[in-house]
Amino acid sequence: MKTKELHNENDSFLAQWLEGKLSDIELKKLVSESDYKSFLKIRKGLEVYDDLEGSTNASFAKIQDHISNKKGKVRNLNANHWFIGIAASVVLFFGLFTILGNDIVTIETNYGEQKTIALLDGSEVIINSKSTITFDENNWENDRTITLNGEAYFKVKKGSTFKVLTENGDVQVLGTQFNVNSVSDLFEVVCFEGKVSVQTNAEDYILLPTNTVRRINGNAIEKWDISESNPSWINGESSFKSVPLKYVISALESQYNIKINSDTINNTIIFTGSFTHESLNTALKTVFKSLQIQYFEKEKGNIYLSVK
Amino acid sequence: MPKDQHNICHSKTFETLYQMYAKDIRRFIFFKTQDIDKAEDILQDTFIKLWDNCGKVNYDKAKSFLYTVATNTFLNTIKHEKVVQKHQQSMTSQLSNESPEFIMLEKEFMEKLERTINSLPEKQKEVFLLNRIEKKKYKEIAEQLGISVKAVEKRMHSALLVLREHIGNV
Numbered sequence: 001m002k003t004k005e006l007h008n009e010n011d012s013f014l015a016q017w018l019e020g021k022l023s024d025i026e027l028k029k030l031v032s033e034s035d036y037k038s039f040l041k042i043r044k045g046l047e048v049y050d051d052l053e054g055s056t057n058a059s060f061a062k063i064q065d066h067i068s069n070k071k072g073k074v075r076n077l078n079a080n081h082w083f084i085g086i087a088a089s090v091v092l093f094f095g096l097f098t099i100l101g102n103d104i105v106t107i108e109t110n111y112g113e114q115k116t117i118a119l120l121d122g123s124e125v126i127i128n129s130k131s132t133i134t135f136d137e138n139n140w141e142n143d144r145t146i147t148l149n150g151e152a153y154f155k156v157k158k159g160s161t162f163k164v165l166t167e168n169g170d171v172q173v174l175g176t177q178f179n180v181n182s183v184s185d186l187f188e189v190v191c192f193e194g195k196v197s198v199q200t201n202a203e204d205y206i207l208l209p210t211n212t213v214r215r216i217n218g219n220a221i222e223k224w225d226i227s228e229s230n231p232s233w234i235n236g237e238s239s240f241k242s243v244p245l246k247y248v249i250s251a252l253e254s255q256y257n258i259k260i261n262s263d264t265i266n267n268t269i270i271f272t273g274s275f276t277h278e279s280l281n282t283a284l285k286t287v288f289k290s291l292q293i294q295y296f297e298k299e300k301g302n303i304y305l306s307v308k
Numbered sequence: 309m310p311k312d313q314h315n316i317c318h319s320k321t322f323e324t325l326y327q328m329y330a331k332d333i334r335r336f337i338f339f340k341t342q343d344i345d346k347a348e349d350i351l352q353d354t355f356i357k358l359w360d361n362c363g364k365v366n367y368d369k370a371k372s373f374l375y376t377v378a379t380n381t382f383l384n385t386i387k388h389e390k391v392v393q394k395h396q397q398s399m400t401s402q403l404s405n406e407s408p409e410f411i412m413l414e415k416e417f418m419e420k421l422e423r424t425i426n427s428l429p430e431k432q433k434e435v436f437l438l439n440r441i442e443k444k445k446y447k448e449i450a451e452q453l454g455i456s457v458k459a460v461e462k463r464m465h466s467a468l469l470v471l472r473e474h475i476g477n478v
Contacts, residue, residue: 015464018439019446034477042471044411045421046440051344052418053441056330059348060323063355 018043106134109150111257112277114233119144123162124155128181128233130254150254151181153231156194168215169200178207179231183254186247188214192230216244232274239274248275248287256280260303265293314367316358325370326355333378339415340382350385354378417475424474432467435460 013030016022017039028036109115109127117125117133120140127133131150136143144162146154156162158175168187171180176194181187189198191207198205198213203221205213210225224241232239238251246267249260255277269291275283284303288295294306316322330351338347354377358365365373428436438444438452446464450457 012458012461012465014468015446015461018464018468035472038472038475038477039468041411041413041417042421042468042475045413045418048338048344048413049418049421049425050440052331052335052338056326056334056351059330059334059352060326060355063326063352063359066352066356067359 014039018046104134105137106132108132112255121159122157126153126155126234128152148180148182150183151179151233153177153179153234169198172197172199177230183247183250185217186214186243187216188212190226190231216247233277236277237274238277241272242270243272244268245271245291251275252283252287256283258301258303260295260305262305265305265307316362316365316367316370321367322355322359322362325358325374329371329374330355333374336375337378337382339413339418340379341385342410342412346385350378350381353381357381420475421471424471428467428470432463432470435463436467439464 013022013027017024017027024040027039031039107115107117107127109129109131112129114129115127117127119125119135120137121144123144125133125146128151131148131152133149133152134147135145142160144156144160145165146163147165149166152164154162154164154173155177156173156175162173162175164171164180166180166182166187168182168185171178171189173194173196176196177192178194178196179188179190179192181189187200189196189207190212191209193209196207196211198207200215200221205221205223207213210227212224212226214222216222222242226241238255240248240251244267245265246262248271249262249267252258252275253260255275258280271287271291273286273290275286277283284295288305292308294308295303298304314321316325333354334344334347334351337350338344341347341350354374357377358370358374361373425433425436434453435449438449439446444452446457446460450460453460
């Protein structure tokens with residue numbers, strides 16, 4: 001009877017079977033042997049399809065469980081008192097956390113941002129835009145070493161040796177004020193107070209107040225004296241003395257978070273001057289007007305340069 | 309620091325790798341075991357191994373490491389199962405490839421199935437996915453789409469017929 005009924009409405013028995021309202025045996029009576037086999041396989045395939053596409057988060061939770069349990073097991077071998085094990089692991093965990101967590105400190109600045117950092121010994125670092133410093137806080141008393149990528153101004157308290165490591169060379173002092181700029185292949189150190197030793201791959205230098213050394217792209221070291229008492233960027237201005245234009249462009253980019261396309265101009269022209277951190281328009285005007293270069297903002301944040 | 313992103317011992321990196329490869333590996337093992345639960349187990353073991361060896365495995369080699377470990381773990385479970393089976397000699401009927409209830413799902417079959425589902429006529433596909441993926445009852449689908457339950461069932465029925473036709477005899 002039932003079979004007949006389904007045949008009469010013969011359009012939906014497969015749907016009912018898939019939902020479980022119709023049993024496999026009932027389906028078998030309705031379709032051919034090969035159809036029956038195919039449908040069974042399709043149903044299995046659909047179930048697996050859901051599983052295979054389904055989330056893997058449950059397994060990840062189990063993995064994390066397992067990983068943390070494993071640590072527990074190791075401790076069980078050492079002590080029969082499992083609670084000591086747990087107490088120890090909590091202590092160990094927090095111990096590790098404080099050691100590893102606070103060990104290495106990294107401070108980064110973003111476009112147009114400056115940060116002033118007070119170090120444990122009272123020394124001070126002012127970090128210019130788009131720069132990074134890294135140091136080991138725990139070992140600071142014994143080893144005053146900072147790794148720098150970018151530009152920073154250091155006011156060092158007298159004490160043990162203070163080192164600044166950069167990709168382009170190392171700077172070492174006892175107690176003084178100095179500025180280090182190490183952006184890609186430009187390396188510039190200015191001494192404002194005290195005595196600074198600069199070590200590059202090729203040579204070593206001792207700088208006295210107002211002395212400046214600079215090396216660009218592996219060329220010979222240049223030396224000169226400055227008249228300022230602290231770097232101009234501290235006061236909201238970036239200054240350059242006989243620098244190829246491309247370094248000025250990259251300083252503009254990291255100060256204002258913009259892209260400057262200089263494909264069509266000669267970016268090795270030498271630039272002397274400064275630009276303000278206050279206004280992008282003024283900065284662009286001061287740099288490029290004097291070099292007779294035209295600039296225009298094609299899209300927001302994308303500036304194109306061309307020769308007049 | 310860019311170096312950290314490639315250190316597997318960092319839990320963030322480890323998790324990223326998991327999100328990247330977990331599904332593929334589960335799938336890969338499933339077609340070997342034909343058992344989704346076993347595939348999950350092997351998936352877990354594989355990533356635990358990766359964690360244990362996080363210091364030794366190069367980030368760029370992580371993918372091949374995962375596939376190798378997964379395959380080996382699979383082979384080991386087979387070996388283990390054989391030992392277990394030998395031990396339980398009394399077992400007369402075991403579920404194996406020969407038993408009638410067993411349906412083998414080949415990779416090609418699954419791919420064909422997925423392709424066919426994706427190529428279903430729009431109306432059928434809609435009902436089909438609501439039912440299979442979102443796990444909705446026919447009645448709920450009918451309410452959602454504003455059609456009768458009968459119409460939903462008809463569409464499901466037609467969809468299954470299309471699948472049957474495309475997949476052919478098995």
